[in-house]
Amino acid sequence: METDVYAKNCPSRQVLDRIGDAWSVLIVSSLKDGSLRYTELAQRINGVSPKMLTQTLRGLERDGIVTRTVHAVVPPRVDYALTTLGRSLLSLCNALQDWAEMHIGDVLDAREAYDSRV
Amino acid sequence: METDVYAKNCPSRQVLDRIGDAWSVLIVSSLKDGSLRYTELAQRINGVSPKMLTQTLRGLERDGIVTRTVHAVVPPRVDYALTTLGRSLLSLCNALQDWAEMHIGDVLDAREAYDSRV
């Protein structure tokens, strides 16, 4: 059936869920210029809680999008970086953000028109 | 501050929220070949409830991404179609799905490796 393409557990849907997660996009975008430490990520991504940061990073690591490197030093130091797969996802995230910045005006206008139209 | 780019209510974030919504992506993709009726959309998008379909369609309409055309006939007929803005979003959705199909294998492999690595 053609409709299966849109089924909940179809391949693209699983990827969509990850891309759809705002924190994931934000993390991947933050890592565009190279690796960052846990705290550096936390600082760059405004409003993320430690819980969500860790959770999202684990998901990205599991999906092969970021690497997690623990340095055996005191105090601990953990670096996160994009994998090759992650960098390919980055292009997509950039496309997302480019579209967003380019069309946010249109969207906002449309909303205003819709809302004032009752 | 540079970190404001990632703030919760920054412009790109609002658009991200819409794109991040799986139902939105699915609806926009479904409308790629032209307008569809409410029920046709429901059939194509496997597993969507009337509630979510209506809710998402309203959101897309408000954002200027789809048009909603009510025909004064009995039984009622309502057509949904992409606007120009919607079609531009469609390209992005296509890019999303292309990426998903291209890399789902890598992601699945990475997950398996991660899970069995415990």
Place this chain on the structure above:
DNA sequence: CAGCATCCTGTTGGATACTG
């Protein structure tokens, strides 16, 4: 520093039933 565990609340969204 880089988390993990726990609690707790708000939101999401499915199921179900009804309507112009």
Place this chain on the structure above:
DNA sequence: CAGTATCCAACAGGATGCTG
């Protein structure tokens, strides 16, 4: 046909406190 309305379970995710 194309929704709307209501209820409710599940999950997301913030706050807080603790640890190797």
